[in-house]
Amino acid sequence: MAAIDHFLGIELIKALPLSFHTAKELRGRAELLPSGPKWQYHIISTEHPMKLPVHLYWRDPLDCIELLFNNPRFAKDIDFIPECIYTMAEHMVRIYDEWMTGDTAWMMQSELPEGSTLLGVILSSDKTNITNMTVRNKASSHAFLLTALLPIAEFVHPVKRMQGVLEAHLIHQCLDIVLEPLKQAAHIGCMMSDPVRNLRYCFTPLTSYIVDTPEAAMLACQFSDGFQHPPCTAKTTLTQLKSIKSMCDPRNFEDFFAAYEPYHLSGVVDPFWHNWPFTDPTRFLTLEALHHWHREFYDHNVQWCIRIIGTEELDFHFSVLQPLVTFRHFKQGILMLKQVTGRAQRDMQHYLVAVIVDAAPPGVVIAVRALMDFHYLSQAVTISSNQCQKILDALKTFHNHKHQIIVHGGCQGAKSKNILDNWYIPKLELMQSVVLSVYQDPAELTNNQNYDPQICQYLDHIEKCQHFHTATSIAQQLQSQMDTATTGYGDDDLDDGINDDKGADEADDLQATISDLWGTGCVITNFFKKAQLASSSTTAPRPLCTFIAGSTTIHLNFYPSLRCQAIDNVAEKFCLPDLRAALANYIQREGQIVQNLCVYKLTGQHRASPNMNLPFKHLDIWFKVCVQQMPHDTGSALLPALTVSASLPDANWKHGRYDAAIFTVDGTEQWPASGLQGDLTYASVFFVLRNTIY
Structure with a gap:
């Protein structure tokens, strides 16, 4: 202030x-300013003493859901009816995209009254420092609203592990209070206004709860015996828990804890979801990439390899890898990293299988590779029924070979360092739910004195200002359209049907205005559209810098990285002694006309003379090229472009640094169905001739 x-x-x-x-x-x-959902607080009472009293700050989640549901920003993004998407008319292969395309949505909708609307609720929580509020920084799409600030209590109990159990009970107690309105709406429904102001009879089942692994383990009331048996159902496990509790002394909480610990249960007899219709942890506990794949990879896969191969050997393998422009190069290995971020974990994943081949036993390599296949397949934007089977097969391959990791001493306790003979790892346990879930699918300015109310007030101010800004911008846009309609058209124009199309354009303009205010600002450039416009234009310079080859478009900057370079100088600078001969073959012998572009292969033996005369003396060179592909299924949006880069040789890297890419040049093959078959070209550095050919 x-x-x-x-x-x-x-x-x-x-x-x-x-x-x-x-x-x-x-x-x-x-x-x-007009307010959104009001913040309120509740004093939580517990039977066990705490250092400080607990205040729960929360907003009515039903009000938050309604605020999202009638937001005009999402008018074109909300699905009101479940649907099935198939790749062909015969309904052989089903596509799973959003939650409304899954089986669970169909099942829930069939049990609701006719004409009602299914609003699947996604909850998300994570432990975060309230003075950083990092959870809000991730919500750039504005599709999440902060509903509650769950307290982290400090219990006064002599047994440390009992403090965690009491904390689990407290979290469920708080969630039960906060989520009660959603449970009531799931039972009897409620009337809500959609983005275009139609009233709908809505039901709010819990469809996904996104949490870190400790919270997931605390919330899940299911278990399995080392993956040898399928998980118990939530109903069966809760019945078992209550049976255990009935045999224990209710005054002795430790007895109850000792009774359920062998079953690997959280001990929460009345979880927050126990009276929520259509809600089952086997469905709503869905995995997320950061904690359950990237963190699992570093906490387990990497640690197995370190123990089996050895720290020095694994670091050496990482250090001698060819550096790529796109990914981080671990020139000192990975064990000396001071901070392992999510980006570093993702970069390690690209290398791990390659660096352990011939260094680790074959069974270990197969297990790690299968788990990596599982990770990548599970992260696809759109998943078909065939891909679901591949995900299951990859997980099965891991389980068939995972014993090799224990045999070679890779699986150890985090503290004891003893060799483990079990697989009680929550992150691995939850992987069994991946295919099931596919089928379903500013505060730093506080004075740190009583800051919870200050945080709520600050967030309330920000939200008010944001909605005020949206409302005034929409009003200005509508006024501008009215002024244009009044001054830009005569009476005759208004009567000849022109306004019919104009109304649709105005709606698009209004939606664009809202998107500018609420959107993430990350717009995917459509290079296919640019290439089509350039090819149809008679004024665009030739050769084109953006052109289409099959299902791929290639885009180059208008200005090259190096202009008008002599061919012999390029050959010397890039250590390409046969460049002139390759270019001669490129022109004379290997050419074929494709879409009015000369496309040649540079592979194989160069039969031309190294002193061959060429119809040009200079080259323009690009160090960067953007490659964009069409989606491989009908349910996906346009894929973002990928950048393939190269850099000049220098004293440290005499052959330069580059990204590797594989292109298919066989018109009879169609990727990804064909796999790595047919004629393939391995590209590392791109040379583009500004004269007449690519």
């Missing part, structure tokens, strides 16, 4: 016709 007062005190700012002159007056203006 002091910084705002200082800014408002500048003479130039004071001259502006503002309705406020201090930070306190500005806050007062924000308080007058």
